[in-house]
Amino acid sequence: MEVTAIMARLFGTDGVRGLANADLTPELALSIAASAARVLAEHDRSHRPVAVVGRDPRASGEMLEAAVVAGLTSAGADVLRAGVLPTPAVAYLVSALGADVGVMISASHNPMPDNGIKLFAAGGHKLPDAVEDEIEQKLGERDHRPTGAGIGRVRDIEDAEGQYVQHLLKVTPHRLDGLKVVVDCANGAASVAAPDAYRRAGADVVEIHTTPDGLNINDDCGSNHVAKLRAAVVEHGADLGIAHDGDADRCVAVDADGNDLDGDQVMAVLALGMKEAGELTDDTLVATVMSNLGLHLAMREHGIALKTTAVGDRYVLEELRAGGFALGGEQSGHVILPAHATTGDGLLTALRLMARMAETGKPLAELAAVMHRLPQVLINVVVGDKAAVAKDAAVSEAVAAVTAELGDTGRVLLRPSGTEQLVRVMVEAATHELAESAAQRLAGVVSSVH
Numbered sequence: 001m002e003v004t005a006i007m008a009r010l011f012g013t014d015g016v017r018g019l020a021n022a023d024l025t026p027e028l029a030l031s032i033a034a035s036a037a038r039v040l041a042e043h044d045r046s047h048r049p050v051a052v053v054g055r056d057p058r059a060s061g062e063m064l065e066a067a068v069v070a071g072l073t074s075a076g077a078d079v080l081r082a083g084v085l086p087t088p089a090v091a092y093l094v095s096a097l098g099a100d101v102g103v104m105i106s107a108s109h110n111p112m113p114d115n116g117i118k119l120f121a122a123g124g125h126k127l128p129d130a131v132e133d134e135i136e137q138k139l140g141e142r143d144h145r146p147t148g149a150g151i152g153r154v155r156d157i158e159d160a161e162g163q164y165v166q167h168l169l170k171v172t173p174h175r176l177d178g179l180k181v182v183v184d185c186a187n188g189a190a191s192v193a194a195p196d197a198y199r200r201a202g203a204d205v206v207e208i209h210t211t212p213d214g215l216n217i218n219d220d221c222g223s224n225h226v227a228k229l230r231a232a233v234v235e236h237g238a239d240l241g242i243a244h245d246g247d248a249d250r251c252v253a254v255d256a257d258g259n260d261l262d263g264d265q266v267m268a269v270l271a272l273g274m275k276e277a278g279e280l281t282d283d284t285l286v287a288t289v290m291s292n293l294g295l296h297l298a299m300r301e302h303g304i305a306l307k308t309t310a311v312g313d314r315y316v317l318e319e320l321r322a323g324g325f326a327l328g329g330e331q332s333g334h335v336i337l338p339a340h341a342t343t344g345d346g347l348l349t350a351l352r353l354m355a356r357m358a359e360t361g362k363p364l365a366e367l368a369a370v371m372h373r374l375p376q377v378l379i380n381v382v383v384g385d386k387a388a389v390a391k392d393a394a395v396s397e398a399v400a401a402v403t404a405e406l407g408d409t410g411r412v413l414l415r416p417s418g419t420e421q422l423v424r425v426m427v428e429a430a431t432h433e434l435a436e437s438a439a440q441r442l443a444g445v446v447s448s449v450h
Helices: 002-010 028-042 060-074 087-096 129-137 160-170 195-199 225-238 263-276 292-299 313-323 346-360 364-368 384-392 393-409 432-448
Strands: 015-019 050-055 079-086 101-105 114-121 154-156 180-184 204-208 240-243 253-257 282-290 305-308 374-380 411-416 422-428
Touching: 002 204, 015 079, 015 422, 028 101, 028 114, 050 060, 050 087, 060 079, 060 101, 060 114, 060 422, 079 087, 079 114, 079 160, 087 101, 087 114, 087 160, 087 346, 114 129, 160 195, 180 195, 180 225, 195 204, 195 346, 204 225, 225 240, 240 346, 253 263, 253 364, 263 282, 263 292, 263 346, 263 364, 282 313, 292 305, 292 374, 305 313, 305 393, 346 364, 374 432, 384 422, 393 411, 393 432, 411 432, 422 432
Parallel strands: 050 079, 050 101, 079 154, 180 204, 180 240, 282 305
Antiparallel strands: 015 114, 101 114, 240 253, 374 422, 411 422
């Protein structure tokens, strides 16, 4: 039952993550995979479960892939091995190949020593909470193991990357001929697929950080470190730059002058284009409470409703599926287009963004100007009791006072951390000075709560 205790701490909103070979060990990976296969078999005994397994290029992925494959086959599941591929590619292949489960081995934007395991259900959707709970409960159980012909078999998927790229090209609405793009793949899972997709769509592509060696993933590159991308865009006279994270479920952009566009600005550009094309269901965009007030104001100005969720892509996905909406995402660049993908897909997002540029003939800076990003200040306040802060009258009064001062030109958000005794104080205002002053005042009130 020791494994179950570990899993309870690690099975979060984005799978299991931790320091590879310390927190996330081969033994734990094998146990997770075997338990998943057993649970799936119990849910549907009409056939032998089939699993798609992919990974990003970090060194520990080789070890964990072997453990996951062993766990699945030991429980009687057949494995289709996809190799190094973006997370959204694994989700796509689960659906395209009619598999019962997908396993992606990646720690996304985390540093190289970390790794993670993310599970997808049939159709490429996030595994339901109830099934995750069942997998967790059965960790370490020593059920009857199959022998002989009952043991699962393993084969490699032929041209897995090509199948995924072909799918992306089919759903890209406009050729990219005439566009020059610099793409930073974070030495990660998209190092082959992204440049290939953009070239085949017609773009002139300059690659940086596309030589993974197992150790250099996310190392001063990718969507969390765009300084080198900015410089490369200006140096090569490119129309834009695109940065992905290690597993390529995110996309952030840089315009021709080297100015950053975050996920909010990317969504603003896509939302207007989709509304114009009649693709934006109920003229509604889904984002989290952390999205900039500038996005709210821009969408309101253009007749687009903005629904907000708690922070986390799982909550965005839930709202998208519940309302049948067509576009949602996070400020981090995790953008979801449910008509074409079951999870955030950085390559799909980049292709749609570039297609909008090609279709309109407008530079990215002009398209992005639809949204003015308000200065945002975030202060993490260490507290003794998050619950006490939420109930404190002085905190409520201070928030109300700052909100009244800012009016329609600013916003206040106090959010307790999900894992630590922290309260995140976020203020947006017309100027950085106003936001900083208000955030510091609120942080002082929050820190005084005992």
